Amino acid sequence: MHTRLTRLLGIQHPIVLPGMTYIAVPRLVAAVCNAGGMGILASGGLTPQACREAIREVRRLTDRPFGVGCSLLLPGAAECARVALEEQVPVINVSMGKGEWVMEGARQYGGQVIATISNEAHARSAIGAGVDGLIVTGHEAAAHGGAVSSMVLVPIVRQMCAQQGRDLPIIAAGGFADGRGLVAALALGADAVAMGTRFASSIESPVHERTKQMIVSKQAEETIYSPNFDSYPCRVMHTPGGRRYTRRRLSPPVAITRALKAAREMQRPLGALGRDVLRLGPLEAVKVAYFGAATLAMRKAIHEGNLDEGVQLIGQSQGLVHDVASVEQIVQRVLAEADEVRAQLQRL
Ligand SMILES: Cc1cc2nc3c(=O)[nH]c(=O)nc-3n(C[C@H](O)[C@H](O)[C@H](O)COP(=O)(O)O)c2cc1C
Known part of the structure; x- marks a missing residue:
């Protein structure tokens, strides 16, 4: 083809x-x-x-x-x-x-x-x-x-x-x-x-194998499309973790604290973080912090198969798997x- x-x-x-x-x-x-x-x-x-x-x-x-x-x-x-x-x-x-x-x-x-x-x-x-x-x-x-x-x-x-x-x-x-x-x-x-x-x-x-089996078992409609996961509407799997995380948006201080933890784990130096804030401006930097904060929950689902605390990004096409x-x-x-x-x- x-x-x-x-x-x-x-x-x-x-x-x-x-x-x-x-x-x-x-x-x-x-x-x-x-x-x-x-x-x-x-x-x-x-x-x-x-x-x-x-x-x-x-x-x-x-x-x-x-x-x-x-x-x-x-x-x-x-x-x-x-x-x-x-x-x-x-x-x-x-x-x-x-x-x-x-x-x-x-x-x-x-x-x-x-x-x-x-x-x-x-x-x-x-x-x-x-x-x-x-x-x-x-x-x-x-x-x-x-x-x-x-x-x-x-x-x-x-x-x-x-x-x-x-x-x-x-x-x-x-x-x-x-x-x-x-x-x-x-x-x-x-x-x-x-x-x-x-x-x-x-x-x-x-x-994680547990998460893969969950994808196989889920139907197309078992996803949540929410503006509360990071900074744009995002589709995640309908699980206890997904429901809890998307129920309401994290407050900015919590998002920033979690984003800093994720940045430390990613070995991003403080100087580089400062330059990120200058490049983005404070409002956009807070938006980006929500992406950083979300990575902690993503990794729990992907690496640990923990769908009670973790959140798995997934598409409606799970119903076809x-x-x-x-x-x-x-x-x-x-x-x-x-x-x-x-x-x-x-x-x-
Ligand atoms: C588990 C998973 C993680 C994803 N992570 C990202 C990501 O980090 N960044 C991104 O732009 N898209 C991400 N996507 C979205 C894909 O790039 C792609 O747009 C999407 O999977 C297409 O829809 P489908 O899942 O129905 O095939 C992710 C998708 C899945 C299934």
């Missing part, structure tokens, strides 16, 4: 692992690349040195193209993007911020920059800025899908690309976990799917199902 994305990146299949913090680690990224898709390493939670080591680890495990995800607003992300440029990573996936300087850097060595967007305004601005591709994230998605579903947002962004004269590859994210979803995404104008929830529940994923399978099995299944669906459609 060849699309704008497979041609741009030289990959076999239009299937992408998105950059999920603490989950898209070198082993999982390389497994997706080796299965013919493209894995995006998450830089969230990594020091620049750890990010460099992770990039090199991916290269030890695969010789295929891969990406690094950088949420530019967050502390440490710009440093990780600089490391990714120095390491000449084939794809840099930027979100939450202006990525012009990343594009300039990537152009020097023929790298591609893909922007993640979840609404029309951000899509328009990313296309105008000259990105090489887009991840379009619908409402169904784990974490920060926007207000509009993939079903509607993907064709809108495809049309927007045509109107702006840019034939960009689009990766549809949010609600895709099988071959039916892949064919549907292609029909909507996308060139690939990003599957977060599906790959988070693969054998190679570092998610029925087993914990290897990445290779998942990719092959998606492709076989997609072939079957295309044949069925042709018979109509």
Whole structure:
């Protein structure tokens, strides 16, 4: 199956692992690349040195193209993007911020920059800025899908690309976990799917076994989409921890205290934190503190399988996940199902 994305990146299949913090680690990224898709390493939670080591680890495990995800607003992300440029990573996936300087850097060595967007305004601005591709994230998605579903947002962004004269590859994210979803995404104008929830529940994923089994057992409607988890509406699994955390927003002092604890654990020096506050301004810095505070609950769910105190980011597509399978099995299944669906459609 060849699309704008497979041609741009030289990959076999239009299937992408998105950059999920603490989950898209070198082993999982390389497994997706080796299965013919493209894995995006998450830089969230990594020091620049750890990010460099992770990039090199991916290269030890695969010789295929891969990406690094950088949420530019967050502390440490710009440093990780600089490391990714120095390491000449084939794809840099930027979100939450202006990525012009990343594009300039990537152009020097023929790298591609893909922007993640979840609404029309951000899509328009990313296309105008000259990105090489887009991840379009619908409402169904784990974490920060926007207000509009993939079903509607993907064709809108495809049309927007045509109107702006840019034939960009689009990766549809949010609600895709099988071959039916892949064919549907292609029909909507996308060139690939990003599957977060599906790959988070693969054998190679570092998610705790208890949490993986919980993903398998949950139905599509058992998620909570709440503005109280961090600073933007965020989709998490409906669990005791998820319910408690999203019932009301943390007070700013509690969020700041927890964010400082997370920053210490991430070995972010005090000087760098001071520069973050100056760069962001006090209001934006408090917003970012909520992201930092939330990482403590995320790690409890991912690393300890603790869903009473921890919170698991998850998409509605959990309702489509029925087993914990290897990445290779998942990719092959998606492709076989997609072939079957295309044949069925042709018979109509
Ligand atoms: C467990 C998990 C953790 C995630 N963590 C992040 C993250 O740290 N940053 C981010 O931008 N998106 C994150 N996402 C969202 C994905 O990048 C992607 O948009 C989403 O998974 C797509 O929807 P799906 O889960 O239905 O496949 C996460 C998704 C999952 C399932």
